[in-house]
Amino acid sequence: MRISVLYSGEFGKKVLGNLINSDQFCTSCGEACDHCRQGRKSYSGFLTEIHELPADLPEFVEEPEEYLPADLKPCDLLLAMDLHPDLFASLPTVAKKAHAKALIAPVENPKLAPAGLVRQVAEKLQNEEVEYAFPKPFCSLEKTGQPVIDRFVEMGFGKPKVEIILDNEEITTARVIKDAPCGCTWFVARKLVYTEAADFKETVSSAHHAYPCTASMDNDPEIGDTILHKAGYIIRESVDSALDKAQKENANDR
Structure with missing residues (x-):
C-alpha cells in the first residue's frame, strides 16, 4: 500500500516514527530500554511522500494551496494529521x-x-468516492468496511489490543497485538511487565501520560470530555480486557 503523509507538529512525528520503527524512535525507557520493538515490522517502504506543514500559521489562511504540496505522487492512502483548519478543509482537493x-x-x-468542518470534508470526499475516516482520537480507529482503511488497520494500527500472561496475579508478559498509531501501546505494555494485575489502572495511566499522549486537553463537545481522556480510557479498557482473558485462562488451567 502506498501511503502519503501530511502533518504538522509532534503527533505526526510520533505516528511517522512508529510506522518507520527506527531504532531511535522510542526512547521513553531511556537507559532501561530492552529493545522490545526490534521484532516489529517497519513500514517505511510503504511511504510514498512525507510533507511536514507549518504549524504557526495565521488564524485565517486565505490561500491554503500556498502551504500545501503542489504535486503529490499517486497514493492509496493519504494520512493527514493536525493540520490548520483551512488546510484541513482543502483535503478533498489534495486527495x-x-x-x-x-x-x-x-x-x-x-x-x-471542529465537527462541522469534519462533516463538510466528509461530504466532499463521499462525492468523490474517496474512503474516509476521522477517528477521535487516532487510537479509536477500527475496521470500517472500507477496503483501504481496513488494510491500514490490518497492518496493526488503530484501537490497541494486547495479550497478557499472568503468574498468579503478576503480569509476566504483555504483547502488543495492535498498536495505537502513535506507538504508545508498546510503552504501556512494557511498563505493565512485572507489575500486579490489581494495580493495572494506575500503571496504565502513568505510562500513558509519561509516553506522552499528545492528544488535546481541551474539552470536546462531541464526546463530552477531552480527547486525551478518551485515549486513556481506550488503552485502559484494552488492558482490562486482556487481563480478564488471562485470568479466565488461568482459572481453567487449575
Missing part, C-alpha cells in the same frame, strides 16, 4: 490530486477539526 483511494485524518485537537 483528488494524489488520486488517493482513502483519507485518514485523525482528530486529536477539536480546535483544528
Whole structure:
C-alpha cells in the first residue's frame, strides 16, 4: 500500500516514527530500554511522500494551496494529521490530486477539526468516492468496511489490543497485538511487565501520560470530555480486557 503523509507538529512525528520503527524512535525507557520493538515490522517502504506543514500559521489562511504540496505522487492512502483548519478543509482537493483511494485524518485537537468542518470534508470526499475516516482520537480507529482503511488497520494500527500472561496475579508478559498509531501501546505494555494485575489502572495511566499522549486537553463537545481522556480510557479498557482473558485462562488451567 502506498501511503502519503501530511502533518504538522509532534503527533505526526510520533505516528511517522512508529510506522518507520527506527531504532531511535522510542526512547521513553531511556537507559532501561530492552529493545522490545526490534521484532516489529517497519513500514517505511510503504511511504510514498512525507510533507511536514507549518504549524504557526495565521488564524485565517486565505490561500491554503500556498502551504500545501503542489504535486503529490499517486497514493492509496493519504494520512493527514493536525493540520490548520483551512488546510484541513482543502483535503478533498489534495486527495483528488494524489488520486488517493482513502483519507485518514485523525482528530486529536477539536480546535483544528471542529465537527462541522469534519462533516463538510466528509461530504466532499463521499462525492468523490474517496474512503474516509476521522477517528477521535487516532487510537479509536477500527475496521470500517472500507477496503483501504481496513488494510491500514490490518497492518496493526488503530484501537490497541494486547495479550497478557499472568503468574498468579503478576503480569509476566504483555504483547502488543495492535498498536495505537502513535506507538504508545508498546510503552504501556512494557511498563505493565512485572507489575500486579490489581494495580493495572494506575500503571496504565502513568505510562500513558509519561509516553506522552499528545492528544488535546481541551474539552470536546462531541464526546463530552477531552480527547486525551478518551485515549486513556481506550488503552485502559484494552488492558482490562486482556487481563480478564488471562485470568479466565488461568482459572481453567487449575
